[in-house]
Every structure is written in structure tokens, then in C-alpha cells.
Amino acid sequence: MNSIMPIAMHELRRMFKSPLAWIILAVVQFLLAIFFLILLSQFMNPAPWFAGHGLTEIVVAGLLQIAGIVLLLITPFITMHLFSEERRTGTITLLFSSPITITELVLGKYFGTVCFLLIILMLIALMPLSLLLGTQLDLGQLGAGLLGLMLLMSSFAAIGLFISTLTSQTSVAAITTFGILFLLWILNLAGGTGSETFRAIFTYLSLLNHYNNLIDGMFNSVDVIYYLIISITFIILSIWRLDGERLHQ
Amino acid sequence: MNREILISVEQVSRYYGDYCAVNNVSFTVERGEVLGFLGPNGAGKSTMMQIISGVLTASTGTVSIAGFDIIDAPKSAKAHLGFLPEQPPLYIDLTVDEYLHYAARLRGMSKANIPAAIEHSKRRCGLETSGKRLIRNLSKGFQQRVGIAQAIIHAPAVVILDEPTEGLDPNQIREIRDLIRELGNDHGVILSTHILPEAQTVCDRVLIIHEGRLVLDERLDKLHKDKHKNSVRIAFKRPPSIETIQTIAGMDNVEQIDNQRFRISFNPDSQAIDKLTQQSAHSCWGLFEMIPDTNTLEETFVRLTRGERQETLQKNNEVNT
Numbered sequence: 001m002n003s004i005m006p007i008a009m010h011e012l013r014r015m016f017k018s019p020l021a022w023i024i025l026a027v028v029q030f031l032l033a034i035f036f037l038i039l040l041s042q043f044m045n046p047a048p049w050f051a052g053h054g055l056t057e058i059v060v061a062g063l064l065q066i067a068g069i070v071l072l073l074i075t076p077f078i079t080m081h082l083f084s085e086e087r088r089t090g091t092i093t094l095l096f097s098s099p100i101t102i103t104e105l106v107l108g109k110y111f112g113t114v115c116f117l118l119i120i121l122m123l124i125a126l127m128p129l130s131l132l133l134g135t136q137l138d139l140g141q142l143g144a145g146l147l148g149l150m151l152l153m154s155s156f157a158a159i160g161l162f163i164s165t166l167t168s169q170t171s172v173a174a175i176t177t178f179g180i181l182f183l184l185w186i187l188n189l190a191g192g193t194g195s196e197t198f199r200a201i202f203t204y205l206s207l208l209n210h211y212n213n214l215i216d217g218m219f220n221s222v223d224v225i226y227y228l229i230i231s232i233t234f235i236i237l238s239i240w241r242l243d244g245e246r247l248h249q
Numbered sequence: 250m251n252r253e254i255l256i257s258v259e260q261v262s263r264y265y266g267d268y269c270a271v272n273n274v275s276f277t278v279e280r281g282e283v284l285g286f287l288g289p290n291g292a293g294k295s296t297m298m299q300i301i302s303g304v305l306t307a308s309t310g311t312v313s314i315a316g317f318d319i320i321d322a323p324k325s326a327k328a329h330l331g332f333l334p335e336q337p338p339l340y341i342d343l344t345v346d347e348y349l350h351y352a353a354r355l356r357g358m359s360k361a362n363i364p365a366a367i368e369h370s371k372r373r374c375g376l377e378t379s380g381k382r383l384i385r386n387l388s389k390g391f392q393q394r395v396g397i398a399q400a401i402i403h404a405p406a407v408v409i410l411d412e413p414t415e416g417l418d419p420n421q422i423r424e425i426r427d428l429i430r431e432l433g434n435d436h437g438v439i440l441s442t443h444i445l446p447e448a449q450t451v452c453d454r455v456l457i458i459h460e461g462r463l464v465l466d467e468r469l470d471k472l473h474k475d476k477h478k479n480s481v482r483i484a485f486k487r488p489p490s491i492e493t494i495q496t497i498a499g500m501d502n503v504e505q506i507d508n509q510r511f512r513i514s515f516n517p518d519s520q521a522i523d524k525l526t527q528q529s530a531h532s533c534w535g536l537f538e539m540i541p542d543t544n545t546l547e548e549t550f551v552r553l554t555r556g557e558r559q560e561t562l563q564k565n566n567e568v569n570t
Contacts, residue, residue, distance in 0.1 A: 006354035017342045094338035094399065096304040098355040099327040247306045 003100040007108025012115050015078070021116065024074055028067075029123055035066045036127045056138035056217075060128045064145040064215045067124050068208075071117075071153055072181050078116060079160025080174035082109050083242070087168040096246065106238045110161055117153040121146065141217030148214025151227035152207065156181055158234035165241045181207070253280045255329075255407050255437035256301060261310035263296055270296045272461040273310070280406070283433035285452030285469075286441040289554050293461040294441045295335055298411050301439065302332040315406045328357060331405040335412055337396030341385035345376060345395055348384055352399040366402050373428060374398040390421045397425065401432065408432055409439045414447060426451050445547050455546065457553050464553045472546065480514040480542035481522070482506065486535025497524050512542065 015021040039062045043055055086092040095105055125146055131137055160177040167173050187206040203209050207230075210223040256278040263271040271293045278284050288294045299305040301312055303319045303326065312319045317326035340348055346367060353363045371377055374394040379387065384395060393416065400408055410429065414422045429451050432438050442448055448455055449469065457465035479501075486509065494503045494511060499519025504512045515521035529536040542548070 003355065003357065006351065010351050010354075013347075014340065014342065089339070089341075090334060090336035091338040091340060093299070093302075093304050093332065093334040093336075094352065094355065097302040097327060097330060097332040097334075098352075099324040099357050100355060101324070246304065247308075 003098075003104045004108040004111060007100070007105060008112035008115060011082075011109055011112025015112075015116055020077065024078065025120065025123065028070055028074060028120055031070055032063060032067055032124055032127065036063050039063060054138065055131065055135060056128075056141045059131070060137065060142050060145060061215045061217075063124070063128060064149055065212075067149055068152055068211055068215075071120070071149075071156060072185060073178070075117070075153065075156040075160055076174040076177035076181065079113060079157055079164055079177060080170045082113065082161050082164040083238075084164045084168050084170045084173045088170070102239050102242045106161070106235055106242065110157060110235055113157045113161065114154055117157060118150070121150055121153065124149070138217065141215075144217050144219045145215040147219075148211050148223070151214075151224060152211050155207065155227045155230040155234075158231040158238075159184075162234040162238045162241070165238045165245075254278070255280050255315055256439065257311075257313045258297075258301065259311045261297070261300060261307045261312060263293075263300060263305065264308045269461050271300065271307075271458075274458065274461075274463045275310075276456060276463065276466055278407070278437040278439060280437050281434060282454060283429060283438045283440060283452045285448035285455040286439055286458065287443065287445070287448055287455055287550060288458040290443065292458045292554070294458060295411055297458065298332070298409055298439065298441055299334070302330055302334075302409050303327055304332070304334070328403075329406040331400035331403065331408045333396045333400040333408075333410045333413055335415070337392055338399070339384050339392055339395060342383065344381055344383055345371070345387075345398075346380040348395065349398060349402055353402050356403040356405075358403055366404070370398045370402040373401065373431075375424060390417045393417060394421075394425075397428070405436065407437045407439070411441045412443070413440065414442070414444065422447075445550060449546050457550060459554045465549060469546070472549065479517040480512065482510060482512050482538070482540045482542055483525070483536070484510045484538035485529065486537055487533065489532065489534055494525065497521055497528065499524070510538075514542075 036059070039059045043058045083092070086095065100108075125142075128137065128142055159180055160173070163177040163180065164170075164173040167176070184205070184207045186208070187202050204226075210226045213220055213223050254277050258277070259275050261271060261274050262269065274297060276284075286294055286297065296305065300307045301314075301319075303312075303323055306320065314326040315329040317329070319326045340351070343351070349367045349370060350363055353366055354360075358366060367380075371380060374397050376391070376394055376398055379391060379395075384392060387395065393413065397410065397413060400410065413429070414425050417425060426447065429438060429440060433451070433453070440448070440452065452469055454468045455465065455472070456463060488509050488511070491503055491505050491511070494500060494513065499516045499521030501514045501516060506512055513521075513525075526536065528534075
């Protein structure tokens with residue numbers, strides 16, 4: 001298992017070799033900063049329907065809600081190259097002929113991506129944390145929300161990782177990943193017209209639903225386990241897929 | 250002589266769907282041996298190399314590297330293996346040093362040994378001054394060298410090179426061939442190529458693969474001994490009939506190449522050549538060219554790969570008609 005670290009570090013380093021990583025960091029930060037300012041000004045001049053809601057509820061939860069959507073749009077661009085590019089440029093043969101297992105390879109790439117997403121998370125967290133200079137925050141709710149965002153991003157990464165094992169075209173990987181993430185996001189809408197059980201299943205499967213619980217400050221182990229199951233499932237699928245490829249390519 | 254077997258391939262077949270790319274191939278490679286893997290394009294060379302290096306899995310049969318089975322003990326087997334695929338596996342946005350460092354880490358080298366290994370490997374491949382350059386900015390020849398450098402960085406027992414001199418200039422080709430010969434002293438090397446003179450200069454043994462099957466496995470010196478020394482190409486301005494030549498004592502086989510040229514093979518113990526030249530001088534045949542046939546590898550190659558195809562075509566035609 002000691003090959004996971006070099007692969008993860010290599011993945012992270014290579015991301016910063018390309019302008020893509022820097023642009024993603026800049027764009028995410030810029031967009032969220034605008035939303036942050038809007039939410040803050042809404043809090044300073046509260047509309048009637050905000051009455052009774054605290055700073056954390058309006059600004060922090062609002063910001064994390066938007067962050068979830070922005071990351072849904074951005075993560076496919078981060079994960080698209082993971083295996084697709086290796087396959088297109090032929091570097092995958094270096095990995096396959098090296099003394100590493102497929103599991104180490106997949107986990108290394110996954111952790112490298114999650115590290116990059118953690119950098120985004122830290123930069124996002126700085127915005128609400130800056131409020132501590134002038135006021136108080138519900139740190140419990142902030143913590144739950146950040147944990148939720150991290151889990152959400154990790155499951156995005158696992159899904160994107162799997163999709164990138166399926167194709168050698170990075171753009172195909174990006175668009176497919178986006179489609180699947182979006183579908184999982186709005187799945188609860190699909191249940192709206194169906195029967196009670198139908199709706200319960202779709203609401204449960206939706207990525208959005210579990211995330212909302214966490215940003216509202218409700219830490220429920222079911223939500224955490226949901227994201228862990230998504231991540232682990234897609235990691236295992238990636239391993240199977242790459243193992244099978246050597247046999248059936 | 251050290252007889253340690255480094256690569257052992259037993260009855261390996263590989264199917265892509267119904268198409269059989271490699272059909273029941275078996276051979277071994279010993280330490281200190283350079284094995285040339287020849288075959289026309291699409292014969293299954295690259296597939297075979299990918300199977301040996303663990304990139305693809307064989308449909309049936311076993312491959313072991315330095316005694317470790319590539320499927321049952323892939324980590325131990327691959328630790329003894331360096332592979333340069335047809336398309337060098339390069340990360341073009343890294344510098345040469347960064348890339349080689351990553352390649353060494355992937356091969357499980359400890360951090361302390363890596364700088365020395367990078368220097369050594371760069372020196373062997375003539376990359377001493379390129380360490381800080383981005384791979385993207387290197388010429389094709391230098392990129393190819395980086396590809397070879399990553400294959401030998403961990404001093405593997407087995408080095409597999411798939412068309413390593415492709416796209417290089419003649420000087421670079423010569424350097425790379427010297428390097429391969431040098432590697433052949435203490436490693437087992439498999440080299441795939443379709444350049445026959447290359448195989449002739451660097452390899453100890455050649456395998457010819459055709460339509461997925463192994464059609465020749467022979468040491469080069471034996472190939473030369475058996476066939477080359479007693480075969481010449483001969484040309485006359487006023488050529489006699491082929492039967493006239495055949496009647497000379499000691500002739501084994503005479504074959505007409507064109508109007509003036511013949512390829513003759515003869516019993517080396519007889520005085521067939523002396524008699525032929527005497528008769529030519531006597532009868533004014535106008536002998537103007539006599540070349541010992543040294544290109545037997547090419548002949549063998551053509552005979553084994555084209556001849557069989559023609560046979561197959563003929564068979565198909567017969568079936569069709």
C-alpha cells in the first residue's frame with residue numbers, strides 16, 4: 001500500500017502544473033466571494049422573511065448551498081483527466097507495468113483528487129471564518145456544513161474517477177460525469193409525482209437531500225454513511241473496470 | 250555461462266473477441282541474452298510484449314518474470330521488469346528529472362536511492378544535460394531516450410523495448426543500439442523491431458511471429474552458419490540456362506532472381522564455385538557480380554511471413570473457387 005502516497009502526490013503536483021487547477025481555484029473563489037457578499041448584505045439589511053434567522057443560518061448555510069452547486073459544475077473538469085488522459089497519452093502502460101496493484105493506483109488517484117478538493121474547501125472555509133473577526137458563529141453548524149461539503153466532494157470525485165476509467169476522451173468523461181452528478185442531485189424532484197414509497201426512495205438517493213441536512217447543522221450518521229457508500233462503491237467499480245480491461249480490452 | 254532463465258512464456262494465447270492475436274506462443278529468455286522479436290505489422294508483437302509486461306492478461310497460458318508469475322505474484326514479477334511501449338509513456342508537462350523520479354517511485358525504489366539512479370540512468374541514455382527540461386520541449390529522439398531511461402532506472406533484470414529506435418536519427422540509433430547491447434550483458438532484453446539489420450546487429454536470438462503464431466525461434470549465429478556461408482548471388486551478362494548451372498557438381502539449389510541473376514546454394518566441401526567460375530570464363534558467360542548471401546535473416550523473414558500468407562491466400566482462393 002506504500003505506492004498510494006507517491007501516486008497521490010504526483011496527481012496533485014501534476015494538477016498544479018497545468019493552468020486548469022489554478023483557474024478552477026480562482027473561479028470557484030471568485031464566484032463564491034460574490035455570493036458571500038450578497039448573502040452578507042442580505043443579512044445586514046434583512047428582508048422580512050429572514051427575521052429570526054441567525055448569521056450562520058443565512059450566510060454560512062447559504063454559501064455552502066451555493067458551493068455544493070458550483071462544485072457539481074467544476075468537479076467533472078478535475079476528474080476528467082484522471083484515467084482518460086493516461087489512456088490517451090499511453091502513460092497507463094507505465095502504471096500497468098509497474099509493481100503496483102490496481103487498488104493502489106485507484107486509491108492514489110482518488111486521494112490526490114480529494115487533496116485538491118480539500119484545498120478548495122479550505123479556501124471556501126476562510127470566508128465564513130473571516131466573520132469571526134467581528135462576530136460569533138455557530139461553529140457546530142459550520143463544522144457540520146464543511147464536513148457535508150467534504151463528503152459531497154469526495155463522492156463527486158469517486159463518481160468522476162469511475163467515469164474517467166470508461167473512456168479515453170476527457171471531454172466525454174467530463175460531460176458524462178456532469179450528467180450523472182446532476183441527475184443524482186435532482187433525483188428527489190423525480191419522486192415528486194410518484195407514490196409515497198417511490199418518493200421516499202428517490203429523496204433518499206438524492207445527493208442534495210443528505211447535504212441539506214448537514215448544512216442545516218443536523219449531523220446524522222446516516223447522511224455520512226450515505227456519502228461513504230457512494231464513494232466506496234464507485235472506487236470499487238473503478239478497480240473492477242480497470243482489472244477487467246486488462247483481460248477483455 | 251550463466252543460464253538463469255529470466256522470462257518464461259508458456260503456451261500463451263490472447264483473443265480479442267473471436268480474433269486470435271497471439272496463438273500458443275512459448276519461449277524463454279536467459280540473462281545476458283538480447284532477444285529480437287520480429288514480425289510484420291499486426292502480427293501480434295505489441296500484444297505479446299504487453300502480455301509479458303503485465304499490461305494485458307493472457308487469455309490462456311502463463312508468463313513468469315525472474316521466477317515470479319505475472320498473474321499470481323504481479324508485484325514481485327513487475328519489480329524485475331522495465332517496459333518501453335511503442336508509444337513512450339511520458340508525462341509531457343513534467344521535467345525529465347521529475348518524471349524519472351516518479352517512475353522510480355512507482356517501481357518501489359526508496360527515496361534515498363533515487364537521485365543516484367536518476368543520474369546513472371540519464372548518463373546511460375545521454376540525457377545528462379536535459380534533466381531540468383520539460384519533456385514536452387524535447388525532440389522525439391530525446392523523448393524516446395527518456396522512455397528508455399524510465400525502463401532501466403530501477404536496474405530491472407528484464408528490459409522490454411517495443412520498437413525503441415523508431416523515429417531516431419542514424420547517430421541516435423547507433424547510440425541506442427550500443428546501449429541495448431550493453432544492457433544485454435547483464436539483463437535479459439526483449440526488443441521488438443521490424444528493422445531487420447537492427448535485429449542482426451544487436452540480437453543474439455530472433456523470434457519471428459506471424460499471424461499470432463511463432464514461426465521461428467533461432468540463434469542468429471546458427472542461422473548464419475546454416476544458411477549464409479554456402480549461398481551466393483551471382484550475375485552474368487550472357488547468362489546460361491538454369492539447368493546448365495544445376496548440372497555443376499556440388500550445386501544444391503539454383504534459383505533465378507531475374508534475367509541475369511541467380512541465387513545458388515552449394516555444398517561447401519565441393520568445388521562448385523571454382524567449377525562455376527571456370528566454366529563461366531570458358532564459355533564467356535560474362536560473370537560480373539558475385540555476392541555472398543549475408544541477408545539470410547531477411548530471406549528467412551520474407552519466406553516465413555510472406556510465403557505463408559501466399560499459401561493461405563491460395564488456400565482461400567481454392568476454397569472460394
